[in-house]
Amino acid sequence: MVSHPGSLAQQEARFGWKTVAPSLLLIALLIVYPVAYNLYLSFFEVKLSGQNEFVGFNNYIDLLADRAFYDSLTVTVIYVVGSTLGTTLLGLGVASLMNHKFPLRGLVRGLVLLPYIAPLISEVFAWQFIFDPVNGIYNHMTVEVLGISDERVNLIGTPGNALLVVIIFDIWKNFPFAYLMILSRLQSINNDLYEAATLDGANRWQRFWNITLPELRFVVGAIVMLRFIWNINKFDEVFLLAPNVKTLPIYTYFTAFTGTIEQGLAAAIAVVQFLLLIGLIFLYIRRVLKW
């Protein structure tokens, strides 16, 4: 032992690397390398023949000169801000409801999770049916029951309205995530705090503002950050419900796989989107969370 001081530790280290190596290799090969390769491709005109042509910053210059890019950027910002805020706020509200005792609470808590766990493709069709111009309940309500509108409209077919539907759909689908995280934090708040505050004459609102919210600060901060990351990258929810809502991922997909296929340009959009994500997260962590 004494003559080989590092041997046990070395053995341990070797075992550690051996067991983690398969996972690391896969992640390096299928996540890290592709990300780097994506950056590389963004400087090329990608040809179907495989003979890619180096074009320097041309893809980026083309992108920044394209109006469609700025439109897509605007749509992305509205979508991400709307869905992130909506998900978090609704999650907060539902969590504070479910934190009270009532009959069948266990069942209700489980049912509320359904939108988050059921397959996206099924849910998308249900929502499309609800907004279907011929059969949907939405048009029945607005035209025949409430009389807000004179004629049946295809809400998902018009990009401006579709964006709103997509945001509401996203809130519906993902609020259970926020709700679960917040609820599990709520349940760990010490009840003594509330009792002491009640004795001091604090009303319900004051207790919420001065005890609950500060206790939830970290979990809400984390939820906003995760939802923000996921929603900026979100492809399937938007694409399957309303492909005419062109957020950056949808714009990238169309550029890469439809019409005049321009995968070099698509790679450039993905890079710009990623830089945007990193920049905004950095700002958020520094300015909002003050970590």
Next chain:
Amino acid sequence: MVISRILQKTGFYFLIILVLLFTLFPFVQMLSTSLKHQYDWGNPSLIPQKLNWSSYSELLGFQKKEVKVPESIHRLLNNPKLSAEKRQKILDRFTSTSDVFPFINYFINTLLIAGTAAAISLLFAVFGAYSFSRVRYRGRSGIQRGVLLTYMFGGVLLMVPLYQISVQVGLANTSTGSILTLVVIYVVQTLPVSLYMLGNYFRSIPESLEEAAQIDGCSRFKTIFLIIVPLSLPMLVTVYIYAFMIAWNEYLFASVFLKNFNEFYTLPIGLKSLFVSKNAIWDRIMAASILTALPVVFVFMTFEKHLIGGLTEGGVKE
């Protein structure tokens, strides 16, 4: 005081009902439409006037689609001058099964692809998570943080390079190659979450148990299988289910890699293709949606306790 209490109670239950209505309505609508006849679709009532099970039995293959050969064609077929070959050709056109939606086929594809990917992911994750939680070496926390960073890379950032790589390696041309690529992509997509969840769980197992086994002469590898795996069974099931659900629902990569291989479609792309095809009939689409959701919802309900615990401990990647 009493009145305000009652008002508060009523308001509270009203809100609960509102939340339930909002979350469940689309599912109720799905079920309702799947059981309605066409003339009933536009009817806002959720209860079908007359139950229609035909889309379910058609999707599940209980009922062959009726073949109607028009009278005029019958006369044509009876023409003795027609060669047997030609007669068969005409008949085939009417008895063609090409517009039957191969639901069972897609269901099995999805089951196999998601099941395999989740199993491989779990296997890799057991070793990786053991390394993260039990073995001491330099660089460990760096790797762990690096793995978590992959949460930031969305599918769209990987879509173009992965496609290009698979084309260059020659995997994208064949169905076997494409399915293989897809499985490996699902393994990698679920791996960071699996590593993270399992790592956290392994840390909660007392190290003394392993030490005892090692004193008895167990090798490190053996202790993983004899001590860690049996003690983590519920968590292994949870991680498997999460990985499975991610792969079961995945659309983007499936649509990129399986595009040209119809018979290997998974449910998400299969249902999407049904929706845009000429057979886009609401009762069938809704029935297919229900049947796609059922296994996932059933599994979730069965393992709800464990799965919810996993969710709040970071067991998600979108």
